[in-house]
Amino acid sequence: MMPTNTYNTWMIVIQANVDSTTYFSPQGDTIIMFTFPVLFIASLGCVYLYLGKKYGASESNHGWRLASWSRTVLVKGPLGIVSWAELAFLFMFIALLICSFSTYVHLGFETITPQSASEQGLQVWENKLTIVALSLALVGNVCLAFLFFPVIRGSSVLLPLFGITSEASIKYHIWLGHTVMTIFTAHGLCFIIKWAALNRMWEMLTWDKVGVANAAGQLALLSGLVMWATTFPRIRRKMFELFFYTHHLYVLFVFFFILHVGIIYACMMLQGCYLFLVDRYLQFLQSRQCVRLISARVLPCETVELNFSQSPGKRGWTSLSSQLGFKFPRVLLVCSFKNSFSLMMLDLLLPMSNTLSDISSLQIQIEAYVTIEEEPISNHQDQLKTLCFKPNFTDVPISSILGPNSWLWLGLIISSSFIIFLICLGLLTSYYIYPIDQNNNIYPYYSRTLLNMLLLCICIAITGSVAFLWNKKQRALEVKQIQNEDAPTPKMTSPYSLSYNADCELESFPHQLLVDATKVHYGKRPNLKKILLECEGSNVEVMAAGPKKLRQEVATICAFGLAENLHFESISFT
Incomplete structure (x- = not known):
């Protein structure tokens, strides 16, 4: 709905009722419409997965996937091995991007006339190039909002809800990463061409007190380009350490991106980044422990x-060697x-x-x-x-950092940290920012953004640490028992x-x-084809792990109707 005039009509009503208050001011509408719904779903998803685990349901069976939709349709090509469901979602996502971009451009071009351009001292093509650049930025932000979900490993909530493992979702991160950098690079080039044509290249280095910070955008794009250059397969495989350490530039990329657009606009992609920060911090706490x-x-x-x-x-299927009737x-x-x-x-x-x-x-x-x-x-x-x-x-x-009730604890961390963040943000806005700003957009954007990011990180650190320390105390007695066993x-x-060793x-x-x-x-x-086709049973799960050609061969056998009972999955270590 966002590119349409209907969305703009709704936003006028929402802003009149939310942004006019002194509690959240101008970022209230984006928090309500973009950040809150996803975090609310994530919290409910934690409760759902907790109940499913408690009553014996497998996390891998929570996806609502039909067998025909999970069947492989593409084996070779730049996308790798792709199922019907993945291909359908890919086409829908591409359609969303194309539809959004065309709508933004169409509505933007309607406002451009020779008279309006001359009043700004610009030509029509320069105004149109600006509209295209801004439309690319809005579309790129849609991809950026989804970019972090596939790499939330230890505490991923939304992926298990759809029956997707963190290993299988890495390719989605790769697709989104290439799309994000392609769109944002085109966005940056459009403005560089405009500034070069107007002989105003100095605008690349401007950092306005109120509004978009061009210099921060250039730094974000530069960080992204360096990171992107090392992700291509030949470089990643031959110089993996270069790829690994360079990929940490995502911190600078996100930091300067938020400074570039401001926290109000950044709230549109905050949900994925928020869950990613929770995951990274919990993994950081877990890495501080020495494992036996x-x-x-x-x-x-x-x-x-x-x-x-x-x-x-944590003893998976061995503890199932004890369940009655398994x-x-x-x-x-x-x-x-x-x-x-x-x-x-x-x-x-x-x-x-x-x-x-x-x-x-x-x-x-x-x-x-x-x-x-x-x-x-x-x-x-x-x-x-x-x-x-x-x-x-x-x-x-080795144990879950949040104990046996990890999903429940994760839901508490997500919900409580966000509630604390909203309370602190409201107090900060009411008693510090609003007396200066008076909702007139005179308070510096970068100051508001830095304060918001600081509050967000502090709230996640506090709630994550409390949950970690509480579960650590509960595991203290368990450690002594395990060391004896x-x-x-x-x-x-x-x-x-x-050989045979007679002494042993x-x-x-x-x-x-x-x-x-x-x-x-x-x-x-x-002879993989003969082996797989001879497998009996109404539901045969086929897991292929190994070289690319092996996975492609197995996927081909399972994909093209040779046996209806074969369901393909794969693990790639490259």
């Missing part, structure tokens, strides 16, 4: 496994290795600790393929090595080792079951 490292296993194929202590609530699904693992030494990676399927009480109930079948060897090559020197570590008294098990398993011979004890029962469930094929690659 129990042991490490080193394989001859240069693979290392680290075993950390976990709280009972039936494990049948699992088929198809893996491909270059040589037979890499087969020892299958050892890592079993945990070091004795948390798995009954592996016989896990219906697992392993088809392992060794591609470059026709037969096993024996080597009596290569054995799995296990290193056990003495714990430090300050170490804690996490005794590492004694040294044992790998069941996949090609025989393999344990769980290891033997794993060996019996494994079939090794030498000198060939897996």
